[in-house]
Amino acid sequence: MNETIHGMPPTLHDVAREAGVSLATASRSLNGSTRKVNETYRARVLEAAERLGYVANLSAQSIAKGTSSTLALIVSDIADPYFSSIASGVVRDAEQLGLVSTIGITQRDAKRELDIVRTLRGQRPRVVIVAGSRFVDAELDEQLTRELEAIRNLGGRVVMVSQRSLPFDTVQIDNHGGARDLALALVERGYRSFAALTGVSSLMTARDRLAGFRAGLAEHGLELAEERVFESDFTRDGGYDAGGRMLERGIDDIDCVFAVNDVMAVGAMSRLREEGVDVPGRLAIAGFDDIATARDVTPALTTVRLPLEQVGAAAIELATAETDGHAIVTISGEVVVRESTPQRG
Amino acid sequence: MNETIHGMPPTLHDVAREAGVSLATASRSLNGSTRKVNETYRARVLEAAERLGYVANLSAQSIAKGTSSTLALIVSDIADPYFSSIASGVVRDAEQLGLVSTIGITQRDAKRELDIVRTLRGQRPRVVIVAGSRFVDAELDEQLTRELEAIRNLGGRVVMVSQRSLPFDTVQIDNHGGARDLALALVERGYRSFAALTGVSSLMTARDRLAGFRAGLAEHGLELAEERVFESDFTRDGGYDAGGRMLERGIDDIDCVFAVNDVMAVGAMSRLREEGVDVPGRLAIAGFDDIATARDVTPALTTVRLPLEQVGAAAIELATAETDGHAIVTISGEVVVRESTPQRG
DNA sequence: CTATGCTGGGCAAGCGTTTTCCGGCGACAG
DNA sequence: CTGTCGCCGGAAAACGCTTGCCCAGCATAG
Known part of the structure; x- marks a missing residue:
């Protein structure tokens, strides 16, 4: 050697x-x-x-063969446990297939996402997995679609994660159904008046989860008034912030808070604790995703478990399968009840 | 278009x-x-x-120019907040420099790490950042060094993170000093008899932190007996496990536990809670790294804050600087005292 | 008016592979 | 003993780009 x-x-x-x-x-x-x-x-x-x-030399091979061995993964924020879990699954399986994983970070900026995809073209990637939570913006969506189609024309496979509305293979996460189930479980445990902490409304995932939650409540004739929905960033600090705004408004008429994802829930819990609100004694709380931390906070967080690494695996599987480019694999969550939402007297 | x-x-x-x-x-x-x-x-x-x-076409450019625009980042586990924070910093700065980031995951397996580096050669990366915690194993170290040197000979820059003993530019983390400072702070707060939860002893980072902690104790004439050191995986579950073993042994003579990283501390806290041990009332606990979760557990975790994203940035800076290939940048932590270690009567 | 530079376009030779195509050779059938 | 065919090694043409070199055109100086 x-x-x-x-x-x-x-x-x-x-x-x-x-x-x-x-x-x-x-x-x-x-x-x-x-x-x-x-x-x-x-x-x-x-x-x-x-x-x-x-x-x-991989580059030489790529150019000679006319096809690269690169997989490109696009996420919003790799430091967010939701995405890092998905990434973990993707990278592991990609390696197995002899693919080199490259990673792009959008920082939750749709414009940036577009830029990233554009420069991606240069890599002539064999697979592109877009996991960043998409926004509701027809204009940007169309541009993104065009870019992704260009990549597909170059022989690359495109897989979207948790984004149903674009014409590509997608691993869909049943946000609506999971949130609905969660709502049912909470009602069953005796909760009646809810508040919600959510991401900006243009964020697809946030919308779907909130809608699902409302649907669940509706089945019991309950509803979640708009004035009890607090919008902020889709992050821990966003949850912290939204939690604070909820307290300012007053929580006399609230017995349970639904945060549309776990990191927000965790942030909110910290805020509540700081402000001396007893959780779950005074206020119960539930999240969504079941990130690792959910078990470790006090009280342990009730949430909807998503098999995140499996999501990554499913994306790769779709990418290597024979599809028409419009296949949809749906991954469902499962409600996990923990101490943050005890049975209510 | x-x-x-x-x-x-x-x-x-x-x-x-x-x-x-x-x-x-x-x-x-x-x-x-x-x-x-x-x-x-x-x-x-x-x-x-x-x-x-x-x-x-990036590949074509690489081969024509004889130099690629790839940065390769190697981590142990991207789902671990320690690494995902570093990765976050690295990828962001790399992008700024027009470098495409690829990522390799060793799964804490030195053999795998070697494999990854070997296949990396094929990419002819311009920068390689090795952030996986290294092991103490002369044999593997030598092979790894050879591979990395080969990459360097190909014109790639190699930067190690938190690994002083290999002949490359390195971003060193002052594990020893940070742990020492932590020990001092804990003694100052009135703790006298300690236990430690640590990773396998072949893991450099774990060793250094433990040694530093002992050094701090020694300054006060205290020591940490071997029988109070519980070894397990360097992960959340490892902490959970080690915490359990500690309880089996009995904690009558212990008033504070030092976990060599936050994820282990968090795991241990969960175990202690499950077993009904009052934290921090009966037992205080401290960690290392200051991952995001540290603020959000209850009680909030005393730890040593490491500016993790900055570590990534420093690595890139080293990679782009003119050095002799043996430059060392040291990043120091700072003790952050929180509720998990209250002042002791 | 010629010598000298400088500017900037284009030709073509790479870069490290893969792959097509050619041709030589042995096997086997007639 | 000749004709076919399959097998497999090697020469060379790609692949998409960069860059060294040549040279035409023009400006400037002597």
């Missing part, structure tokens, strides 16, 4: 020369080409490659 | 033809080459590129 003395990495050329065969034979020996090569030669090549520490 | 009708993406060739100039002129117009090109031509080329929806 001694490298060539001078700076340059060994090329296939070097290997071929070292093994005393042609470039073609060397190439055919080193990757499972369709053509067979004599075992003697093959061994000589492998041995030479090993000795020189040869590793094929 | 209408693509060519047939499947193939437009190439520079197409743009040149469309603009009625040579390949060379087209190339020079589209990237800031050293050579100037007449404004008339330049405009024509840009316009043609726009019209065709041309985006340069």
Whole structure:
């Protein structure tokens, strides 16, 4: 495994020369080409490659084959446990398939997302997985669709996560159904008057969850008035903030808060604790996602469990399957009741 | 922006033809080459590129230039907040520099790490940032060093995070000092008899933090007996597990637990809560890293704050700086005292 | 008016692979 | 013994881009 003395990495050329065969034979020996090569030669090549520490140049391969081995994953924020869990699943499975994972971070900015996808074209990725929560904006959606279609025309597979409305294969998360189930479970446990902490209303995921929650309440003749919905960022700090605004308004007529995701719930819990509100004694709280932390806060958080790593896996599976480009895989959550929503007297 | 009708993406060739100039002129117009090109031509080329929806093929550029625009980040586990925070910083800054970030996950397996680095060679990355906590294993270390040196010989910059002993630029985290400071702070608050929850002893980071903690105690004539050190995985579940083992042993003679990282601390807190141990009433606890969750658990966790995103930024800075390849930037933590370690009567 | 530079376009040679195509060779059938 | 065919090695043409080099055109100086 001694490298060539001078700076340059060994090329296939070097290997071929070292093994005393042609470039073609060397190439055919080193990757499972369709053509067979004599075992003697093959061994000589492998041995030479090993000795020189040869590793094929991926870029050269891409350009020669006309197809890269890159998977591009786009997320809103990799530090958010929701996305890092998905990423974890995606990267693991991608590796298994011999794909190199690249990652783009939109910082929850639709404009940035568009930029990222655009520059992605340059990579000629074989798979693009768009996991950033999408916004409701026809204009940007259309541009994004165009870019993604361009990538698809270049031979790349596009998979959306949790975004039903674009014409690509998608791993859909049943936000509506999960939130509905959660609402039912909460009502069953005796809660009657709710408030909600949510992300900006242009955020698809937030909308769907809120709508689902309302649907669940409606089944029991309950409703969630607009004035009890507090909008903020879709993050921990957003939850902290929205929780504060809820307190300012007053919580006399509220017995349970639904945060549209766990990080917001966790932020809100911190705020409530700081302000001396007893959770769950005075106010119960529930979230959505079941991030790892949900078990570890006090009280442990009632939520809707989403098999996040599995979402990543499903995305990859879709990407490698034969589809018409409009396949939809739905992943459903499951209500997990914990101490943050005890049975109510 | 209408693509060519047939499947193939437009190439520079197409743009040149469309603009009625040579390949060379087209190339020079589209990237800031050293050579100037007449404004008339330049405009024509840009316009043609726009019209065709041309985006340069990154692979082709890499191979033509002999240098890629890839940054490779290697972490143990992207779902761990420690690493995802670092990744967040790295990816953001990389993007700013026009680098595409690829990511590899070692799953805390040194063997896998080696594999990953090996296949990385194929990417000819311009920068490699190795953030996975390294192990103490001379054999593997040497192989890893060889691989990384090979990459460096190919013109890539290698930066280690939190790993002092390898001959590369490194962003060092002052684990020893931070843990020492923490110990001092805890003693000052009245704690006298400690236990520790730690990762496997072959894990550098765990060792250093434990050693630092002991050093701090020693300054007050205190010590941490081996039998009060509980080893487990460097994860939340590891903390949960180690906490349980500690309880089995008995905690009559312990008033404060030091977990070598926050996720372990959080896991342990959950275990303690489950077992009915009052935290911090009966037992105080402190961690290390100051992950986001540390503020949100109850009681809020005393810890050592590490500016994790900044660590990522520092790594990139090192990678782009002129160094001898042995530069060391040290990042220090700062003790943050919270409710998990109240002043002791 | 010629010598000298400088500017900037274009030709073509790479970069490290894969893959097509050609041709030599051995096997086997007639 | 000849004709066919399949097998497989090697030469060379791609793949999409950058860049060294040449050279035409023009401005400036002597």
